[in-house]
Structures are given as C-alpha cells and as structure tokens.
Amino acid sequence: MAGPLDGVKVVEFSEIIAAPFAGMLLSDMGAEVIKVEPPWGDPWRTSNPFSETEGRPFLAYNRGKRDITLDLTAAESKGVVERLIPTADVVLANYRPDVAAKLGVDYETLARLNPRLIYCENTAFGRQGPDAHRPGYDVMLQAMSGLMAAEAKLDGENLQHIVSSPVIDTAAGFCLAWCVCGALFSRERTGRGQKIESTLLGTALALMGMRFFQVEELDRDNRAETLQVLDTLRGAGVPFPELLDVYESRNYQLKGNIYYRTFQTATGTIAVGCLSDPLRKRLLDVLGLHDIRFDDGYDASAPEAIQFAEWLKTDAEERFRQRSSEEWLELLESRGVPAGPVRFVEELFDDPQVVANGLVADLEHPEAGTVKMVGLLANFSETPLETRPPAVLGQHTDEILSELGYSGEEIQRWRGQGIIR
Numbered sequence: 001m002a003g004p005l006d007g008v009k010v011v012e013f014s015e016i017i018a019a020p021f022a023g024m025l026l027s028d029m030g031a032e033v034i035k036v037e038p039p040w041g042d043p044w045r046t047s048n049p050f051s052e053t054e055g056r057p058f059l060a061y062n063r064g065k066r067d068i069t070l071d072l073t074a075a076e077s078k079g080v081v082e083r084l085i086p087t088a089d090v091v092l093a094n095y096r097p098d099v100a101a102k103l104g105v106d107y108e109t110l111a112r113l114n115p116r117l118i119y120c121e122n123t124a125f126g127r128q129g130p131d132a133h134r135p136g137y138d139v140m141l142q143a144m145s146g147l148m149a150a151e152a153k154l155d156g157e158n159l160q161h162i163v164s165s166p167v168i169d170t171a172a173g174f175c176l177a178w179c180v181c182g183a184l185f186s187r188e189r190t191g192r193g194q195k196i197e198s199t200l201l202g203t204a205l206a207l208m209g210m211r212f213f214q215v216e217e218l219d220r221d222n223r224a225e226t227l228q229v230l231d232t233l234r235g236a237g238v239p240f241p242e243l244l245d246v247y248e249s250r251n252y253q254l255k256g257n258i259y260y261r262t263f264q265t266a267t268g269t270i271a272v273g274c275l276s277d278p279l280r281k282r283l284l285d286v287l288g289l290h291d292i293r294f295d296d297g298y299d300a301s302a303p304e305a306i307q308f309a310e311w312l313k314t315d316a317e318e319r320f321r322q323r324s325s326e327e328w329l330e331l332l333e334s335r336g337v338p339a340g341p342v343r344f345v346e347e348l349f350d351d352p353q354v355v356a357n358g359l360v361a362d363l364e365h366p367e368a369g370t371v372k373m374v375g376l377l378a379n380f381s382e383t384p385l386e387t388r389p390p391a392v393l394g395q396h397t398d399e400i401l402s403e404l405g406y407s408g409e410e411i412q413r414w415r416g417q418g419i420i421r
Contacts (some may be wrong), residue, residue, distance in 0.1 A: 003030020004383040008184065010034070010090040012065070013072075013105045017138075018122050018168055018200065019094035020061040021173030026090070026180060027064030028376055028385045034084070034400060035065045038072070039421035041393045051367050053393040060373055061173075062361060064388035065395040068421040072103040076419055081105065083404040085113040090180055093121040096135055107195045117185040119198040120176055127197060136200050138166040145204035150211050152248060154241055171202040208319040256309025259283060262342060263320035263328075269342040270325050272332065282337050287319050363389040394421045 008031040012023040019036070020042070027033040035042075041053050042062075049055040070077050081104060083092070091110060093100055100106040100121070107119040124136020131144075142148040142161045147168070153160045166238045187193060205212050214223065226247070233243050259274040274280045277294070284291055292298055292308055299305055320328065325341055332339040348354050349372055361375040366389075376385045397420050400410050414420045 001382065001384055003028070003385050004380060005184075006030040006180075006383070008032070008089045009087060010092060010180075011036065011084060011088045012092040013100070013103075014092055014094045016044050016094070017061055018172040019092045019176060020044070022120075022122075022176035022180070023065060023092055024061055024063055025173065025177040025377075028387060030383070030386070031090075033065040034088075034396075035062065035067050035391075036072070037067060037393060039069045039394070039418055045393065054365075054367050056296050059365065059368070059390045061293040063361075063373065064386075065391055066400060067391035067394060067398045069394035070397075071419045072105065074417075074419045076414060076417075078104055080401070080404065080406075081110075082113060084400075085110050085117065088114065088117060089184070090118045091118065092176065092180075093119070094123070095121075097123055097127050097132055111193065111195070114193070116187065116191065116193040118180060118187065118193050118196065120180050120183070120198070122172055122176055122198045122200065124200045126199045126201065138169045138200075141168045141200045141204045145201060145208070146212070147204050147208055149244070149247070150208060153243055154244065155239055157239055159240065159244075167207065168200050168204045170341060171207055172198065172200050174364035175203055175206075208216060256313045258289075258310075258313055258316040263317060265320050265323060265325040265328055267324040267326070270320075270328055271340055271342060273338045279337060282335050283332075286331060286335050286337060287316055289315055289319075361387040363387060364396075365389050366392050368396070377381045397421070 005026060010023060010026050010031050010033040012019060012033055012035045014020050014023065014035075014039075023033045023035065042058060044058040044061070045053055045055045047055045047057045061209065070080055072081075091105070092104060095103070101109070107121070110119060111117055122139065123132075125131040125134055139161045143159075145168075148161050150157050151159075153356070175198050176196075179198060181194055183194055185263055214220075218270075229246060230243070233246060238246075259272065259280045262269050262271045272283060274283050281294070282292070289312065291312060292305065293300070323331075329339055329341065343351070349360055358379075359375045361373055363371050363373065365371050369388075374385060378385065398408075398411055402408075411420070
C-alpha cells in the first residue's frame, strides 16, 4: 500500500536542517521529494564528512529524496526550473527573504508557472520588521527568542545554549511539514495553491509554550518592572550571572524542586516526573519526607519556607544516593511514581523498547553502506509510511533532467560547464 502522500511531488530548494527535515518527513509519508543542490552541495554535507561530498548530519535530515545538482545562478537553470515546477505540487524553501528572488525561485515567479503550487518557505525572522533581512541560526534564535535565558544554564559567565540538538531548526521542520499537509487538504477543496510563510522565531516562541504567556491584567505591571530592572542593571554593567539571579527572583521558579528533575543514585542517575499533587505525595511517601508546601497556611515568601525548600532538596538527594538505580526504579514503579534511567544516545540503538516500536531504521547508502538513524515517527494502518535511503550528491541529476526532456548531449555539456555535477 502507498503512503498518505503518494502522488505528491515536492521540489526542495533548501539547505542545513529546517526545510530538509520537512522534506524528509514528507518523503516518509510517500511524497516524491526532489532536492535541488548547487554542484558543490548543501553546506551541511561538509559537516563531519566521511567522503568528499557526504557528511553524517546531512544524511540524518535528507533520506528518501531524489537529488539533482543545479547552479541556480546559471542562465540555463531557468529553463530547468520552468520545466520542473509545472510538474510539482509543493515547493520548500528556506532562504533569506531576498535570496529566493535573486535565484528565480520565489513564490511570485513559480506561481506564474504553476498556479496550483503550494509554496512553503521558512525564514529566520519573517518578511516584516527590522530583523527581516538577517540570517538566522539555531543558537541565535535561542538567544533572541528568550529561550536561552528561560533555560538559565550558565557556562561560567555565559549562558549555555541547548547543544544536544538544534531544537528550533528541528521543530521548524515539523512545522513546515504540518503546513504543507494542511495546504494540500485545502487545495483538494478549493483547487487553489497558496504561499505559506513560517519563521524560526515563531517556532522558538511556540516551544516556550506556557513560558511565553501572560494574563495581561495580572502580569502587565510585573513585566514593566522587570524590564525596568533589567535595563538598569545592564546599564550598570552587571555581569550576566548576577543579572540572571535577579531575573529568576522576579519570575516563578519552583524552589527546592524534588519532583521534576534528575537524581544521582548509588549506581547512576535517574529522572522523576511528578506534575500533579497526588504524584508528588507518592514520591514523598516513598522517600519518607514531608513537604510543608502541602500544609495549611503555607507562605512561599516566608524566610523559613525558602530555607525549608533547600533542606528538602538536600534530604531527597541524600536519600537517593543510598540505593542503586535499579532498586529505586523498581520501588518507584511499584508505587506508581513516573521515573526512568538517564541514558546515552549510543545505548538506544539496541534498546528493546526503541527496537520493538520500529524507531531505528537501517538504510543502505551508496557510499556509507548501512546507516542507522531514527525510524518512522508514526504508524498509519491504511497508508503505511516507508523509509528510503538518502542519496549521494547529484545521484539523480541525469535521470531527472532526462525526464524533463533534456538530451544526453545537453546534460554532458552542462556538466562540463559546472552547471551540474
């Protein structure tokens, strides 16, 4: 059986992560995705490479696509685009707002070739406003969106960004794929294509959820006071760690948190997640502790309450160190307290739970051989998804150009001119 997007053709003018990941998700759902790369390749191919044109990060975000190399700055490429776009349903793009137009792959140009086209672009900051022209990378958006400060993890005097994953770029890829599916459904009803604009900035704000939320009547004055305090401290040259301490003191923080965090045990580290009072009370019972926050008349601002919170944290940490991770996990599970071990990525490729749910895909790459990567993220009962291997640079160039009506002589001439590879 074919996937839910079988018959949909996607042309991807993109690089690095956000739009490539979106294209990969659409490919998993059965779409034919044609990735258009310059002859020298997506810059991501040169990151952590294992050959001249192949890099591990690139493979992680580009499986299942057909790959064509094409120098969009060359005059000949205009004719290729004019033949390719009328056959497409979707275009993915993630250039700065001015770049797509310079390359002749902006919405206005392509929609004239195909009025039913769904054009989905992702920019860093959007097309309006003072930052519209700026390029954007994950670390910049973590900083400029407030996400980095909200995380509040310091590396010496500097804020530490989230380094384990390009969290904003990845989430933006999900957003793009979501937008494309909605636009395809709309086109089924109306027959009309459309342009979709999404931003890394919007994705970053959405990731903060309840943190980026205010009840205007209740929070307006506190926000104004916080901004005034921050401006004053910055003007006085206060070091960032001290600035962060002041900021945290003016915002909600769960002091003495023992309910939603990791603990060191006698043999390792485990995480507990208790987000309701019944679960928190179960954890207290397992640890043999009492939390005055559940007492009548508790005043969180009282000095003794603040001191108690630190004592509670220290007591819980000491008790967790007295038993092994295995003992704690067995005990917590028996009492219905959510908990799990801290694992490293390398441990998950053979993890029984991961394997049992098909979350590891083994794919054959023409140069790398067998590669392991994350598998399908969902199971469709009637239109099953499928993982397909990533392509090498320009693997399908001749094939795609031939399908568009170009002769072998033309293809070879362009290769000699460096227009394709």
